[in-house]
Amino acid sequence: xxxxxxxxxxxxxxxxxxxxxxxxxxxxxxxxxxxxxxxxxxxxxxxxxxxxxxxxxxxxxxxxxxxxxxxxxxxxxxxxxxxxxxxxxxxxxxxxxxxxxxxxxxxxxxxxxxxxxxxxxxxxxxxxxxxxxxxxxxxxxxxxxxxxxxxxxxxxxxxxxxxxxxxxxxxxxxxxxxxxxxxxxxxxxxxxxxxxxxxxxxxxxxxxxxxxxxxxxxxxxxxxxxxxxxxxxxxxxxxxxxxxxxxxxxxxxxxxxxxxxxxxxxxxxxxxxxxxxxxxxxxxxxxxxxxxxxxxxxxxxxxxxxxxxxxxxxxxxxxxxxxxxxxxxxxxxxxxxxxxxxxxxxxxxxxxxxxxxxxxxxxxxxxxxxxxxxxxxxxxxxxxxxxxxxxxxxxxxxxxxxxxxxxxxxxxxxxxxxxxxxxxxxxxxxxxxxxxxxxxxxxxxxxxxxxxxxxxxxxxxxxxxxxxxxxxxxxxxxxxxxxxxxxxxxxxxxxxxxxxxxxxxxx
Amino acid sequence: xxxxxxxxxxxxxxxxxxxxxxxxxxxxxxxxxxxxxxxxxxxxxxxxxxxxxxxxxxxxxxxxxxxxxxxxxxxxxxxxxxxxxxxxxxxxxxxxxxxxxxxxxxxxxxxxxxxxxxxxxxxxxxxxxxxxxxxxxxxxxxxxxxxxxxxxxxxxxxxxxxxxxxxxxxxxxxxxxxxxxxxxxxxxxxxxxxxxxxxxxxxxxxxxxxxxxxxxxxxxxxxxxxxxxxxxxxxxxxxxxxxxxxxxxxxxxxxxxxxxxxxxxxxxxxxxxxxxxxxxxxxxxxxxxxxxxxxxxxxxxxxxxxxxxxxxxxxxxxxxxxxxxxxxxxxxxxxxxxxxxxxxxxxxxxxxxx
Numbered sequence: 001x002x003x004x005x006x007x008x009x010x011x012x013x014x015x016x017x018x019x020x021x022x023x024x025x026x027x028x029x030x031x032x033x034x035x036x037x038x039x040x041x042x043x044x045x046x047x048x049x050x051x052x053x054x055x056x057x058x059x060x061x062x063x064x065x066x067x068x069x070x071x072x073x074x075x076x077x078x079x080x081x082x083x084x085x086x087x088x089x090x091x092x093x094x095x096x097x098x099x100x101x102x103x104x105x106x107x108x109x110x111x112x113x114x115x116x117x118x119x120x121x122x123x124x125x126x127x128x129x130x131x132x133x134x135x136x137x138x139x140x141x142x143x144x145x146x147x148x149x150x151x152x153x154x155x156x157x158x159x160x161x162x163x164x165x166x167x168x169x170x171x172x173x174x175x176x177x178x179x180x181x182x183x184x185x186x187x188x189x190x191x192x193x194x195x196x197x198x199x200x201x202x203x204x205x206x207x208x209x210x211x212x213x214x215x216x217x218x219x220x221x222x223x224x225x226x227x228x229x230x231x232x233x234x235x236x237x238x239x240x241x242x243x244x245x246x247x248x249x250x251x252x253x254x255x256x257x258x259x260x261x262x263x264x265x266x267x268x269x270x271x272x273x274x275x276x277x278x279x280x281x282x283x284x285x286x287x288x289x290x291x292x293x294x295x296x297x298x299x300x301x302x303x304x305x306x307x308x309x310x311x312x313x314x315x316x317x318x319x320x321x322x323x324x325x326x327x328x329x330x331x332x333x334x335x336x337x338x339x340x341x342x343x344x345x346x347x348x349x350x351x352x353x354x355x356x357x358x359x360x361x362x363x364x365x366x367x368x369x370x371x372x373x374x375x376x377x378x379x380x381x382x383x384x385x386x387x388x389x390x391x392x393x394x395x396x397x398x399x400x401x402x403x404x405x406x407x408x409x410x411x412x413x414x415x416x417x418x419x420x421x422x423x424x425x426x427x428x429x430x431x432x433x434x435x436x437x438x439x440x441x442x443x444x445x446x447x448x449x450x451x452x453x454x455x456x457x458x459x460x461x462x463x464x465x466x467x468x469x470x471x472x473x474x475x476x477x478x479x480x481x482x483x484x485x486x487x488x489x490x491x492x493x494x495x496x497x498x499x500x501x502x503x504x505x506x507x
Numbered sequence: 508x509x510x511x512x513x514x515x516x517x518x519x520x521x522x523x524x525x526x527x528x529x530x531x532x533x534x535x536x537x538x539x540x541x542x543x544x545x546x547x548x549x550x551x552x553x554x555x556x557x558x559x560x561x562x563x564x565x566x567x568x569x570x571x572x573x574x575x576x577x578x579x580x581x582x583x584x585x586x587x588x589x590x591x592x593x594x595x596x597x598x599x600x601x602x603x604x605x606x607x608x609x610x611x612x613x614x615x616x617x618x619x620x621x622x623x624x625x626x627x628x629x630x631x632x633x634x635x636x637x638x639x640x641x642x643x644x645x646x647x648x649x650x651x652x653x654x655x656x657x658x659x660x661x662x663x664x665x666x667x668x669x670x671x672x673x674x675x676x677x678x679x680x681x682x683x684x685x686x687x688x689x690x691x692x693x694x695x696x697x698x699x700x701x702x703x704x705x706x707x708x709x710x711x712x713x714x715x716x717x718x719x720x721x722x723x724x725x726x727x728x729x730x731x732x733x734x735x736x737x738x739x740x741x742x743x744x745x746x747x748x749x750x751x752x753x754x755x756x757x758x759x760x761x762x763x764x765x766x767x768x769x770x771x772x773x774x775x776x777x778x779x780x781x782x783x784x785x786x787x788x789x790x791x792x793x794x795x796x797x798x799x800x801x802x803x804x805x806x807x808x809x810x811x812x813x814x815x816x817x818x819x820x821x822x823x824x825x826x827x828x829x830x831x832x833x834x835x836x837x838x839x840x841x842x843x844x845x846x847x848x849x850x851x852x853x854x855x856x857x858x859x860x861x
Contacts, residue, residue, distance in 0.1 A: 309741070309742045310741045310742060310744055311738055311741040311742060328741075328744055329744050329746070330743065330744030330745055330746070331744070332744070333743075333744040334744070340742055342742065347736075347738070348738050348739065348742065349736075349738065349739045349742045349743075350736065350739055351731070351732055351735030351736045351739055352735070352736070353735060354731065354732070354735055358728070358731075361728075362732060362739065362742075362743045363743065365725060365728050365729075366725045366728075366729070371725045374725070375724055375725050375726070376723060376724060376725070377723050377724060377725060377727070377728050
């Protein structure tokens with residue numbers, strides 16, 4: 001850690017394609033020596049792809065990486081390490097039942113066959129002396145709080161003598177206080193020329209408080225960069241989400257009535273580690289209305305959808321459907337026709353090894369004509385219904401007996417949509433319906449959703465794609481940190497304001 | 508449609524070929540084993556065939572052993588539809604047999620038909636509840652059902668040994684502690700014209716009903732969804748917990764019925780002969796049958812034949828009594844290994860075809 005300043009890192013003209021999809025297109029980026037640089041962008045803007053190209057996880061199709069103006073060929077994260085570039089991931093990579101000391105020692109590139117623990121401990125204790133923040137070497141990782149674990153992750157990179165530190169949404173697992181403390185330490189280390197920091201984030205507040213420079217990506221392209229001190233928050237938000245709505249709203253035949261279909265009252269949900277991730281939601285959706293929930297992923301949307309789908313229990317609050325209390329039992333789901341199209345439908349709502357016909361019948365296998373007398377499954381009836389849906393929704397290949405897991409993503413999505421729309425759905429919960437689909441499939445599925453709305457279905461659409469929400473929804477709400485922080489009619493939506501709310505910058 | 512046909516053929520063919528292949532490999536390995544023990548493997552297999560399927564007498568011997576295996580195999584096969592690996596068949600047999608015997612002893616004066624029906628009912632409920640404990644621990648407390656059902660076996664055996672050596676001991680059963688005899692009049696009869704007791708019919712009927720239940724009813728369809736993907740079952744609003752408990756109960760009831768038949772058809776009393784490893788052999792049968800209740804019937808007959816041949820092997824080849832258990836173990840290991848072959852085979856076929 002003693003020799004010189006961190007190198008200057010430049011990425012020039014980086015293009016990365018995944019099959020037909022261009023994730024990055026001719027992106028330029030510079031991390032100047034000993035700077036604190038923030039990389040901003042919506043989900044899917046290409047931030048992670050860019051840093052993975054720098055780290056050698058991906059090999060860019062075009063473009064070069066320069067270190068101190070010299071071309072650097074980084075083939076793997078191990079290569080990146082020899083250039084002094086280290087990365088801290090969103091998820092912890094520490095081994096929970098080992099101590100901090102053990103975790104730091106095993107992360108070394110080269111380990112002697114016999115470990116001299118006393119020597120290692122002495123060396124790491126000396127190293128720790130020079131660090132601005134301390135963690136007890138003998139503590140077991142599982143006993144540390146999230147903020148402490150994050151510190152160990154950073155110390156691990158510093159102990160490996162890395163001079164450029166890349167952090168992928170490091171504060172998403174931390175409380176605001178922990179985040180501020182950690183970012184403050186990193187900031188101090190850049191000020192003393194020990195380190196360059198590149199941080200991926202959605203939180204403009206953190207960018208404003210800690211970063212020197214910012215680069216913004218949108219849809220895989222470079223939008224702009226500059227000094228944080230010379231940019232306002234609205235300017236940055238606008239760069240992130242764009243200023244013009246690119247997609248035109250879909251044709252609407254009917255105005256939504258004011259008959260409430262789904263009413264959420266004070267919904268609260270805890271995640272696996274008992275952190276409250278949905279914190280008191282109120283929402284009413286009317287007949288023939290699509291309400292879009294915008295927001296950066298990880299703000300409680302997934303948990304909200306799971307509660308409505310019956311995959312998770314709310315810790316508090318009430319759901320009323322058709323003005324009656326609602327629990328997701330089969331009986332009530334069928335009575336109110338409240339169906340769900342969650343993200344990753346194959347994992348979330350299909351049984352991969354069961355056939356297309358069987359998967360298409362999950363909503364109605366227990367009623368006539370599929371269930372003769374209410375208990376005996378009629379395979380011929382299942383196949384007849386399947387042929388009908390396959391034709392109407394253009395599912396390929398058109399064989400009801402193929403296992404659904406052998407279908408392409410778009411066709412699984414079509415199949416699930418066919419199932420959920422088929423039974424005169426009254427309320428539809430949708431999450432990221434077009435994730436990973438090609439343009440045609442995307443268009444088709446969006447048309448189906450709007451068609452359902454025009455028939456009077458109340459739709460809750462959760463999406464990370466703001467364009468999709470503005471294209472489809474009548475009303476848009478923004479979810480941030482487990483709450484709805486902003487609501488607007490989609491027709492008079494102002495992207496700058498939405499962008500600010502999405503990034504937690506309400507005022 | 509022309510594409511769908513070879514696909515279904517392939518789907519049915521793959522498990523068949525893999526299982527026949529595994530059995531062949533097992534026979535080769537077992538052949539090496541008996542050769543190293545000083546016997547001629549070909550003669551050994553001939554003897555086994557004779558002892559298991561050679562005469563009508565040996566067929567009867569085989570089928571008598573196959574009957575409880577069909578029932579205990581269901582203890583593992585049925586929960587597998589819900590994605591559970593339950594190996595508690597032994598415990599279900601023991602509990603079923605014990606409580607069936609005790610039930611018979613509480614109504615000594617009732618007509619034999621009433622006694623038998625009561626025994627069957629009580630035995631099935633006892634076995635069913637026993638396996639339901641494993642399912643409930645899994646669903647409500649996330650305890651691994653394989654471990655808990657295995658441990659429940661030991662508890663059941665301990666309970667049996669405790670009760671037949673204390674409270675319910677027949678004082679006349681001196682060197683083999685047992686309950687009192689349920690009375691010769693109450694014993695289950697033979698299928699007319701054979702030396703086979705009705706247990707075989709129970710086994711076959713149970714397997715057919717189980718297959719029908721899981722493949723042709725709304726209940727079975729719901730179970731397959733829940734077993735295939737819990738999240739999909741939740742979205743469909745299915746009561747996953749209730750499905751688990753019911754399927755475990757039905758599975759345990761099959762094991763309990765096996766225990767009842769052991770008491771009512773063979774021993775006449777409950778004692779430690781109930782824990783004759785039928786439960787564990789049933790796991791093997793279920794695995795070889797790929798948890799398909801209809802496939803259980805022939806597999807149980809095959810394994811029943813292997814077990815029936817132990818006596819003759821001992822007499823004609825001077826091989827130890829446990830030799831057939833070695834064969835059983837070899838088959839088990841090879842079948843477990845062959846699980847890794849599924850899917851590879853069909854890929855190879857596709858590559859070959861294209």
